[in-house]
Amino acid sequence: MAQLVLQDVRKRFGKVEVIHGVDLEVKDGEFVVFVGPSGCGKSTLLRMIAGLEEVSGGDVVIGDERMNEVAPSDRGIAMVFQSYALYPHKDVYGNMAFALRHAGEDKKVIDERVRKAADILGLEDLLKRRPKELSGGQRQRVAIGRAIVRDPAIFLFDEPLSNLDAALRVQMRVEILRLHQRLKTTMVYVTHDQVEAMTLADRIVVLRDGRIEQVGTPLELYHHPKNQFVAGFIGSPRMNFLPARAAGEGRVTAAGSGPIEMPVEPRAEAGELTLGIRPEHVEMVAPGQGTVAGEVLVAERLGGETFLHVELDGKETVVVKADGGVTQKPADRVGLRFPPEALHLFGGDGQAFARRERQGVIA
């Protein structure tokens, strides 16, 4: 059990700086997810916490100890890798016991801990198998078991579910959540998948180009994104963005609409504005009614819901999440209503206007 603090952490490869001063505090027992597009530095940051990459500047503090020069094995961490990284020549038991054996731990203690971890993960019957005799899900479970056995203060996960198929990923996601509820250990988890981030995290850290864009609970990020990047990254399908113009008195016009009342704090803004609305908040109404109108381009029917891609008269495309049973076909005309309370507004620099009402706070 330990907290993790990053203070102005930087990473340079040669002359190129890839992490530009990250400050972050992870509380004891917290589940924090680093999320961002590939190349944003999230894995590098995790490897620096693990001690696998040197820290070029700033401090990594675990517990109360500065860990910059401490070897990975002495940091009280355990890491689960994307490629499982099991030792192929050792069976499941040997894989899980390896670190402890190497540390010269007592045989009885090792056996007890391995059996306990195997019990938690349902691996009791597989202990004698080699990695190649296991399915992908089982291998990842062994990799997690190997981490549990070490009884670390912090778990580090580096995209652990990316190699699994979709169904297995959902299942393992739930298992990792339950594991966290059970162990109550600090966990840091890296993923590029915003669904994983939303479902797993106590707090999400959105990274881009080696900088933190925003830190917050999943619902905070969903309802109050600080900027256009976070707004577009969190949520699926992604938020619709429409160019907008100020129309005075806190109102804007966008895509041929009339003036729309915005639920945001006013701010002096000279540049171009962008209106944001999530597909699930757009309401479909009869043509001629609503905020804007357009023509259906594509209807993606998923059964329970339908995603309609609507081309507005101003040629922008808006994705609408509608009922599974909607009858609209391509080339049909529809009207779209933008409920004012669901709108987001971004300035020319991509920074969001603060929204007046706090949403998504779970008491």
Next chain:
Amino acid sequence: MSTVDTTRARRGRMGRLGAAAGVHAVLLAYTIIAIFPVLIVVLNSFKNRRGIFTEPLALPRTETFSVEGYATVLTEGNFLLYYSNSLIVTVVSLFLILLFGAMAAHALSEYRFKLNALLGVYLILGIMVPIRLGTVAILQLMVDLSLVNTLISLILVYTAQGLPIAVFILTEFMRTLSRDIKDCARVDGLSEYRIFFEVVLPLVRPVLATVAVFSMIPIWNDLWFPLILASSDATKTVTLGVQQFIGQYTVNWSAVLASLSIAILPVLVLYAIFSRQLISGITAGAVKG
């Protein structure tokens, strides 16, 4: 429509069959050409002198059958000594080539340091320069080190000769190893040496076997360096020992052929050991492939 399809399908199948037959014909021809001399050596080693000269291609018959060659080899001269000299030189050289080759390859593929690429080229350069060009210098060196007529001189030379190709092949392969598994070992607290011995080496076993087979044959068969560096009676290798049966005026062909036949055996055994390892796929399941 369907008839066109079936004829095309049949033609395709016939074409594939024809291609397969062609490939096998070539392979078969090559096999015969490769095995024929070996077979002649082994066959004639079981004949007496008359049999060898009158009917060299025939199987041994009752009148021509004889093991006099083997008898000469095993009783006269120090053939068993030569044999063990060859084995010691080959096995020790192989061990050193594999050990140092793998260590160098690991360093080149795993660690980022200045001049990494240059060092790699330097280590591999030996592939392009035949070591025999340096024979005179090597001989001088061995004389200065008082290593002439020792097996150590041969082991050193063969290790140097085998290292470049070993480093080359192993480096290429080790670059493809998953970085995660080594990082995982680091998190587990292994030292860099133990990562090499306990994690990397087991993963590259099939490649080690390949390199071993490649390196073994030229060492076992070499006549040049034993002749120059270790021609004393105590340090003769098999290939050199065979020469004692080849005189200026008479050649004891039975003995020569018998000793050559025996010399094939250990290479076959070593090959059988390593070729079992050549079956790759040992890493299957460790990382998602």
